[in-house]
Amino acid sequence: MAANLYFIGGGNMPTAIIEAVRRKADAYPVDHIYVEEISQERSDYLAATYNTEAATPNSRVDADIVVIAVRPQDDVAGVAKSIADRFDPAKTTVISIVAGYTIAKLEAVLGEQWRVVRIIPNTLTTVDYGYSGASLNAKASKDDVDAFLNTFGKVLYVEERLIDIITGFYPPNIVYHFIDAYVDAGVLAGLPRDIAKAIALDTLIGGTEFLKQKDVLPQVLLNINNSPGGVGITQAYTLNKTGFAAAIQSAVLAAVERTTALGSNSK
Ligand SMILES: NC(=O)c1ccc[n+]([C@@H]2O[C@H](COP(=O)([O-])OP(=O)(O)OC[C@H]3O[C@@H](n4cnc5c(N)ncnc54)[C@H](OP(=O)(O)O)[C@@H]3O)[C@@H](O)[C@H]2O)c1
Structure with a gap:
């Protein structure tokens, strides 16, 4: 069945991921890709280039995966609170790509009933090289995210304590x-x-x-x-x-x- 993806933040990294997802549509079918992004210009660009749908903090959609893709200095806790208010933990897995932001901090806002996966995404998405590091909370399993993560390179599932190290070590x-x-x-x-x-x-x-x-x-x-x-x-x-x-x-x-x-x- 085709998945629905929802990105909060539509900057450089989610754009590279969306581009890879579109390219790998045969291996990982996607129905809708929603992007909630502050900049209207950026939102319009993504819609025109990748056929994404513009969303807002009031959007209530049936998402399989929500990706938190704002910067560490943005209001990450506010974004997590807004996810808890309008998505369904029985249906939606939350993936955070925010550098340095721990699973425990997300769980503190979301609640422990959520499947949470912290990743450091691969930045060499367009050349099919490179690893993403991924760490799962107690509720999440590889099946929740593996097909999605494999659209943008290879995946290494690691203990969370290694994620910051991979973040500093791997960029090209x-x-x-x-x-x-x-x-x-x-x-x-x-x-x-x-x-x-x-x-x-x-x-x-x-x-x-x-x-x-x-x-x-x-x-x-x-x-x-x-x-x-x-x-x-x-x-x-x-x-x-x-x-x-x-x-x-x-x-x-x-x-x-x-x-x-x-x-x-x-x-
Ligand atoms: N770029 C990489 O190579 C890379 C690699 C690994 C991990 N990451 C992580 O990925 C995340 C995103 O990085 P990026 O390079 O894509 O950043 P970016 O290009 O600076 O984009 C961040 C975007 O999020 C928007 N934004 C901020 N708060 C928002 C909110 N509450 N709701 C909706 N949109 C919001 C920003 O809008 P405004 O500019 O208007 O505030 C901006 O357009 C970061 O946490 C970073 O640590 C990045």
């Missing part, structure tokens, strides 16, 4: 930063930028594919590639001296801490 931004620096390195050494970019992207994809095929950690391949006194080990020494690994690790830790702080400060 860190890869974009690396490629940016890598392309600039080629240009600094004298390559034209288009050649540096072509080589950098193919090396990244090829290196990743090779690691997957070999099913080993990078250190195994580095030990093979870095011969005594050679070019590879010289490069490794320079990276170590400049704190390359520590820079990446610090950036991820800071992102995880920021996620938790945003959630803790949310209403």
